[in-house]
Amino acid sequence: MNVTIQEQDGNMVAILVGNLDTSVAAETEKAMSPLYNVEGKNIIIDCTGLAYISSAGLRIFLSILQITKEKGCHVYIKGINDNVRAVFTITGFSNIFEFV
Amino acid sequence: MKKIIAYIRRKLSVRVSLWVVFFAAVIFNVALGFLFYQARDAVYQEAVSRAMQILDKTSLRVEGILNRVEVASNMTKWLVQRHPDKPDSIFVYSRGMLANNPDFYNCSIAFEPYYFKDRGLYFSAYTKHVADTLRTIQGGSDHYQYFYSDWYLMPQLLERPCWTEPYMDLDVATNTSEMVTSYCQAIKNHEGKMIGVINVSLSISWLSQTISATKPYPHSYSIMIGRGGTYFVHPDTTKITRQTIFTQTMEQPDTALTALGHAMQRGEEGMKHMELNGVDCYVFYKPLGQTGCSMAIVCPESDIFGGFDRLRNSVRAIVFIGLLLMLYLFIRIITRELQPLRQLADEAETIASGQFDATLPDFRRVDEIGQLSHSFGNMQQSLVKYIEELKNTTAQKASIESDLRIASDIQMGMLPKQFPTKADRDDVVLYASLTPAKEVGGDLFDFYFRDEKLFFCIGDVSGKGVPASLFMAVTRSTFRTVSAHESMPDRIVTTMNRTIADMNKTHMFVTLFVGVLDLPTGRMYYCNAGHDAPLLVGAGVGVLTCDANIPVGFLPSWKYTLQEAHIFTGTTILLFTDGLTEAMDGANNQFQMERVNEVAARALTDQQQGPHELIGRMTEAVHEFVGDAEQSDDLTMMAIQYIRQQSDVRMRKSIVLPNDTKEVPRLNAFVSDICEDLGFDPNVAADVKVAVEEAVVNVMKYAYPPGKPGDVTIEAASNDIRVKFTIIDSGKPFDPTVQAPVDTTLSATERTIGGLGIHIMRQNMDSINYERMDNLNVLTLRKKIVKAEN
Numbered sequence: 091m092n093v094t095i096q097e098q099d100g101n102m103v104a105i106l107v108g109n110l111d112t113s114v115a116a117e118t119e120k121a122m123s124p125l126y127n128v129e130g131k132n133i134i135i136d137c138t139g140l141a142y143i144s145s146a147g148l149r150i151f152l153s154i155l156q157i158t159k160e161k162g163c164h165v166y167i168k169g170i171n172d173n174v175r176a177v178f179t180i181t182g183f184s185n186i187f188e189f190v
Numbered sequence: 191m192k193k194i195i196a197y198i199r200r201k202l203s204v205r206v207s208l209w210v211v212f213f214a215a216v217i218f219n220v221a222l223g224f225l226f227y228q229a230r231d232a233v234y235q236e237a238v239s240r241a242m243q244i245l246d247k248t249s250l251r252v253e254g255i256l257n258r259v260e261v262a263s264n265m266t267k268w269l270v271q272r273h274p275d276k277p278d279s280i281f282v283y284s285r286g287m288l289a290n291n292p293d294f295y296n297c298s299i300a301f302e303p304y305y306f307k308d309r310g311l312y313f314s315a316y317t318k319h320v321a322d323t324l325r326t327i328q329g330g331s332d333h334y335q336y337f338y339s340d341w342y343l344m345p346q347l348l349e350r351p352c353w354t355e356p357y358m359d360l361d362v363a364t365n366t367s368e369m370v371t372s373y374c375q376a377i378k379n380h381e382g383k384m385i386g387v388i389n390v391s392l393s394i395s396w397l398s399q400t401i402s403a404t405k406p407y408p409h410s411y412s413i414m415i416g417r418g419g420t421y422f423v424h425p426d427t428t429k430i431t432r433q434t435i436f437t438q439t440m441e442q443p444d445t446a447l448t449a450l451g452h453a454m455q456r457g458e459e460g461m462k463h464m465e466l467n468g469v470d471c472y473v474f475y476k477p478l479g480q481t482g483c484s485m486a487i488v489c490p491e492s493d494i495f496g497g498f499d500r501l502r503n504s505v506r507a508i509v510f511i512g513l514l515l516m517l518y519l520f521i522r523i524i525t526r527e528l529q530p531l532r533q534l535a536d537e538a539e540t541i542a543s544g545q546f547d548a549t550l551p552d553f554r555r556v557d558e559i560g561q562l563s564h565s566f567g568n569m570q571q572s573l574v575k576y577i578e579e580l581k582n583t584t585a586q587k588a589s590i591e592s593d594l595r596i597a598s599d600i601q602m603g604m605l606p607k608q609f610p611t612k613a614d615r616d617d618v619v620l621y622a623s624l625t626p627a628k629e630v631g632g633d634l635f636d637f638y639f640r641d642e643k644l645f646f647c648i649g650d651v652s653g654k655g656v657p658a659s660l661f662m663a664v665t666r667s668t669f670r671t672v673s674a675h676e677s678m679p680d681r682i683v684t685t686m687n688r689t690i691a692d693m694n695k696t697h698m699f700v701t702l703f704v705g706v707l708d709l710p711t712g713r714m715y716y717c718n719a720g721h722d723a724p725l726l727v728g729a730g731v732g733v734l735t736c737d738a739n740i741p742v743g744f745l746p747s748w749k750y751t752l753q754e755a756h757i758f759t760g761t762t763i764l765l766f767t768d769g770l771t772e773a774m775d776g777a778n779n780q781f782q783m784e785r786v787n788e789v790a791a792r793a794l795t796d797q798q799q800g801p802h803e804l805i806g807r808m809t810e811a812v813h814e815f816v817g818d819a820e821q822s823d824d825l826t827m828m829a830i831q832y833i834r835q836q837s838d839v840r841m842r843k844s845i846v847l848p849n850d851t852k853e854v855p856r857l858n859a860f861v862s863d864i865c866e867d868l869g870f871d872p873n874v875a876a877d878v879k880v881a882v883e884e885a886v887v888n889v890m891k892y893a894y895p896p897g898k899p900g901d902v903t904i905e906a907a908s909n910d911i912r913v914k915f916t917i918i919d920s921g922k923p924f925d926p927t928v929q930a931p932v933d934t935t936l937s938a939t940e941r942t943i944g945g946l947g948i949h950i951m952r953q954n955m956d957s958i959n960y961e962r963m964d965n966l967n968v969l970t971l972r973k974k975i976v977k978a979e980n
Contacts, residue, residue: 109855109858111854111855111858111883112851112854112883112887113851113852113853113854113855115851142858142876142879142880143880144880144883144884144887144947144950145884145887145946145947145950146887148946149946152938155938156938159938172873173873173876173877176873176876176877177880177950180934180949180950180953180954181934181946181949181950182934182935182936185934185935186937186938
């Protein structure tokens with residue numbers, strides 16, 4: 091599982107590549123922790139390379155959303171595949187995230 | 191006649207008037223009767239007195255005359271005795287007698303034979319009234335040898351003067367005869383030797399006239415009889431001298447007449463009331479001096495009482511007419527007085543026809559009619575008021591009834607109506623029916639599927655009607671709520687019991703049977719709380735053994751027991767309430783368990799033990815038994831038939847992992863391979879992967895105490911239809927299927943992370959099934975194989 095965080099066009103972008111299952115959840119969260127400190131910018135999580143996600147991964151997404159929303163940031167999810175989308179839909183996460 | 195009686199019954203005026211007239215008539219009768227009785231008596235006394243007076247007067251008169259005769263005879267005798275040898279003087283004396291006594295009939299002074307030698311054998315100076323003159327002749331001759339006459343012989347024989355019996359005196363010269371009676375006495379010379387007889391006669395008819403002169407009553411008559419009873423005076427002249435008073439008694443014995451005759455002969459005086467010739471008479475009789483005759487005045491009763499009777503009849507007629515008049519008048523008067531009642535009756539009819547507001551006539555009277563009218567008015571007002579109340583009550587009742595119907599619909603709506611058939615499921619067939627006794631009842635049944643288990647229950651609330659139905663609703667919703675978190679029937683029932691007992695203020699209770707049938711294996715866990723043990727219809731007909739727990743709602747602290755049984759494929763579990771066994775026919779006989787067994791056995795024989803057929807047959811049998819009798823209790827039945835065929839297992843693989851999430855990739859690879867082998871559609875395979883990961887991760891995180899290593903076994907098996915993953919661990923008991931469902935509609939800020947895993951498992955897999963077996967948590971996830979479309 092690969093996490094890359096960079097700034098693009100005034101937005102914080104996190105690029106995820108690989109399978110976000112429970113075994114890598116902890117380290118993935120650690121890698122994405124800079125996003126917790128973002129203020130006044132939009133966050134885009136690029137999931138084009140994300141092949142798989144389980145509930146542990148969803149937990150990370152939710153944390154990011156809840157913490158940065160308080161600071162006034164929008165969180166966008168970019169380019170999720172069908173399987174990942176299915177998981178988002180089943181859990182209702184598709185209603186609380188914005189997709190681009 | 192009947193019409194008259196009916197008329198009288200109908201008319202008060204007629205009845206009252208009849209009563210009044212009746213009593214008046216009675217009083218009149220009594221009073222007048224008494225009066226008439228007394229008056230009659232007075233009249234009677236008066237008549238008697240009058241008759242007696244007349245009788246006395248007549249008697250005196252007659253006796254006076256007789257006396258005169260005797261005195262005259264004595265005087266003449268004295269004269270003759272003084273001058274016994276002057277025959278011519280005798281004629282003078284004889285003549286003188288008659289001249290001085292015009293009412294004497296004749297006088298004969300007759301001497302012994304040849305007493306006057308120069309006059310011959312016979313010498314009788316006979317004088318008689320003829321027209322206005324007297325005729326004096328010598329009466330003796332060969333044709334009339336007076337020596338042998340009674341009047342000549344009797345004084346000699348009796349040696350005293352006497353009156354003769356009446357006899358016929360023949361007047362030769364005129365050839366007339368007259369009935370006479372004579373007073374004759376012997377003439378004696380100074381030596382005491384009889385020389386002749388003086389005979390003074392009285393005409394009987396003259397006597398009769400004298401006697402009959404005074405008639406006390408118009409139709410009364412006098413009679414006179416002689417010593418022998420011969421009639422000498424009688425209105426019927428043919429009887430005179432020819433009949434005696436006893437003559438007619440010879441033909442027809444008449445004791446009264448005979449007695450009268452004897453009494454008169456004996457010289458008695460008195461009064462007899464008797465019937466003479468068919469006429470009621472009073473006979474007053476008295477002897478005539480010394481003549482030996484007796485006279486009687488016969489007064490017909492009709493004469494005496496005639497006037498009185500007429501008076502009495504007149505009075506009676508007057509009273510009768512008066513009473514009739516009274517009857518008529520009273521009827522009229524009373525009818526008029528009752529007129530107001532008729533008016534009231536008419537008004538009552540109007541009210542009765544529905545016009546409650548009709549105004550009653552106001553009579554302005556204070557008597558009974560006025561009071562009645564007043565009371566009537568009160569009654570009318572009350573009627574109006576009560577009818578209003580009744581309308582309201584009826585409306586309320588209709589409203590309640592309509593509410594009850596709605597409640598019934600709601601209650602029926604609470605019960606499951608869709609029953610899985612063979613077409614819907616391949617593991618179980620179910621059917622149930624509930625017929626409440628009233629609109630709403632206390633029986634309940636429920637079932638639902640959760641995670642490859644069939645949760646079902648059947649119950650019976652104590653009582654019927656609305657209270658029971660409310661309790662039933664509470665019980666059912668409690669069942670649903672509790673069994674969402676508990677899979678074990680004993681725990682379900684225990685929790686339900688605590689909950690319900692805590693809020694049970696009315697001391698109702700419900701018998702309950704809760705079962706959980708594990709559909710893959712056919713293992714049934716169950717708990718019976720005082721309910722009828724179900725029947726198992728499979729190889730035969732048998733009763734499921736049940737512990738005797740108490741019904742639910744009683745005792746919050748009761749610990750319910752868990753039982754288990756294995757249900758073989760094809761067996762039908764028949765659950766019912768006591769409405770089945772206690773269904774009553776018209777003679778209060780109960781259906782009873784024996785009949786239930788019979789019907790079930792017959793159904794089994796006929797291969798009709800499927801739930802729908804079995805319940806159908808049982809219902810039919812009950813209806814036949816009960817007949818027309820009213821349904822006494824709710825009738826509820828539920829039948830569950832386990833039909834799962836175990837299909838052959840094609841593949842079995844397993845993997846054991848330590849409880850470290852680092853092993854997840856290995857797990858995922860395991861799952862991926864299996865799915866690929868089975869030809870799963872990739873997207874479906876992805877769902878399966880996520881689900882299995884969540885399940886296993888749960889175990890890894892929570893099954894064992896933190897830091898403690900443990901194993902997780904993942905078994906995979908498949909047949910032609912589906913694949914199943916079984917996750918087994920030996921950690922603490924943990925049933926993921928009872929966790930609270932996740933609310934996926936919450937907003938971002940409201941969402942929590944908890945429960946997501948199980949949610950995903952449920953959503954992605956066809957069924958999840960948890961069992962705790964032999965200290966192991968066994969979680970089975972099943973998915974129907976969905977092949978990739980090529």
